[in-house]
Amino acid sequence: MLSLQLIRDKKEFVAERLSIKNFDAANLLNEITALDKTRRATQSELDELLSKANQLTKSIGQLYKAGARDKAEAAKSRSAELKEQTKVLSAKLSETVELLNKKLVELPNIPHESVPAGHSDADNETVYEEGEMPTLPEDALPHWELATKYQIIDFDLGSKVTGAGFPFYRGQGARLQRALINFFLDEAIDAGYLEYQPPLLINEDSGFGTGQLPDKEGQMYFANEDNLYLIPTAEVPITNIYRNVILKETDFPIKNVAYSNCFRREAGSYGKDVRGLNRLHQFDKVEIVQIEHPDNSYATLETMKEYVANLLRKLELPFRILRLCGGDLSFTSALTFDFETYSGAQKRWLEVSSVSNFESYQANRMKLRFKDKNGKMQLAHTLNGSALALPRIVASLLENNQTPEGIKIPKALQRYTGFDLIK
RNA sequence: GGAGAGUUGGCAGAGUGGUCGAAUGCGGUGGUCUUGAAAACCAUUGACCCUUCACGGGGUCCAGGGGUUCGAAUCCCUUACUCUCCGCCA
Incomplete structure (x- = not known):
């Protein structure tokens, strides 16, 4: 498959090259770039949540060790909330990634510049x-x-x-x-x-x-x-x-x-x-x-x-x-x-x-x-x-x-x- | 086909619920020393994603997938593969 980087940087070029293969890539390329955008945004959001959750989790362990049972229990319930949110986000992320890959795979390779146009x-x-x-x-x-x-x-x-x-x-x-x-x-x-x-x-x-x-x-x-x-x-x-x-x-x-x-x-x-x-x-x-x-x-x-x-x-x-x-x-x-x-x-x-x-x-x-x-x-x-x-x-x-x-x-x-x- | 045991970083090999991306050794890379090399010593040592002009920050990955849990390399399920024994067989 083509690299996502190439599609991000040179969408027009890719479309123009693929037309040599008689492949109309315009829609597919737009879908891909949109999905890519969503994926990155979702990734950032999720990472941030996970970062919070990781910190909480660590603190729970420390609170237990320090014997602060009440505080630990409170942190636990907050952690459970966070988990619900990450579940939603990571489901969205994997859906997006899956769809993105599916679309990406539908793009043929771009022909070398020496390839002549033609149909058969x-x-x-x-x-x-x-x-x-x-x-x-x-x-x-x-x-x-x-x-x-x-x-x-x-x-x-x-x-x-x-x-x-x-x-x-x-x-x-x-x-x-x-x-x-x-x-x-x-x-x-x-x-x-x-x-x-x-x-x-x-x-x-x-x-x-x-x-x-x-x-x-x-x-x-x-x-x-x-x-x-x-x-x-x-x-x-x-x-x-x-x-x-x-x-x-x-x-x-x-x-x-x-x-x-x-x-x-x-x-x-x-x-x-x-x-x-x-x-x-x-x-x-x-x-x-x-x-x-x-x-x-x-x-x-x-x-x-x-x-x-x-x-x-x-x-x-x-x-x-x-x-x-x-x-x-x-x-x-x-x-x-x-x-x-x-x-x-x-x-x-x-x-x-x-x-x-x-x-x-x-x-x-x-x-x-x-x-x-x-x-x-x-x-x-x-x-x-x-x-x-x-x-x-x-x-x-x-x-x-x-x-x-x-x-x-x-x-x-x-x-x-x-x-x-x-x- | 039946029974059992495994799968951890380039390799070997620790780790059985909480600062573990992971001890230690080997290997690799850079350096010190040396005329040079070896040895020794010191340092360093993965992939991927997000973010940043950059410095950096964050996340994921202990065969693959799913689950339990606040928390999993560690517990459970499942798939693949490897090994041992039995059976069968070119």
Whole structure:
């Protein structure tokens, strides 16, 4: 969430920035500032009362010790009166605070100044493009047909056992999955990331910390009996490692990587855009997460971007990088670059990575702070990026590399797959 | 799943109803001493909120939430977590 201080100091600026996200914040901001005012006044009033009550309480103890029983009894009844008043006030205070927090959480992160205005993915800005477009014959097969042809992914079996969007990978297909995971992890470790294996279920506090809760619970699978959510991305457990943590400035940069299954309900998605591997309820992803000093977070975002670009180069996939427009930017992000690979048979770009800087938005929710050189507390910045999400990478690899002999495996992967051709 | 014991400041560990935000030790920071370092000695040592230009003042926090009481780290209820024993189990 945004810091209250920012809203107090620069309400107009916040409103203007949020309009880039097509978010009309005027009313919400007014409510927040009003609640903030009430809260502070109530706090002062309550503190004063409590101060009186504390003094009284102390004197009662002393009066008893001194044997002045009558005086003590008199003080007791005064104290009881005070208590009634503090009860009323503290109820008012906690109501106000609760409402204030509720409203505060409804405000999305403000976009970085470089974010273009826009309403949908059509308004995203292509900032970079690289790689040779595949030249495929007219009868080239989409990946879901290749999957069947080579018996490497079974969607029907997944439907039988679980439901749509939960495929089985089989034989060389399963091996390819494992190869990609290991390749991505090894690359990350070489680049200085620390590998984690996170839990796949998270509690409510964690969901709140990274911004999935309270609004997006419909996107996550929920284990009702135990009040736990299946993670939609490793970002959630890995970033929440730092919930309620105070770092030292020398702890930066923090670079973590994790492979995990990801679970997404994808409520409301259907149609041909979601065929095959294009959109799944369960998929595999390697995610990089960095915690940074605010001064360095944008330089770090660039580094992460370059890191992801390099993975795609090694996989010999044509890709482009988009700067998301305000309308397509997630609730919590300040700046996001999407990576898309070109899938030759579907003849479309597929999103395979999303690299974001959340600035202090998640950190503020999580109370992730550090002590700066002057000993002052500051919120850290959090960043993350897919490096990479498997299904669409697999889709592009299968489609682009199909030949009459079989599907060619890029060189960098061969030592992981142990074969150079799917046949 | 059953039975029991715990959860105190960065860590260890006192504290069982009243000047306790909390002894003590370790660690951290600053200083004295030293050519330098170590040791020793001295001082200092949390987070959050309100208020103040500032100095300062006030409030909250002893796992989370609720309760008893004039007063709770201390008593009661509840949730989470940790540990021990039994059961089950990859």
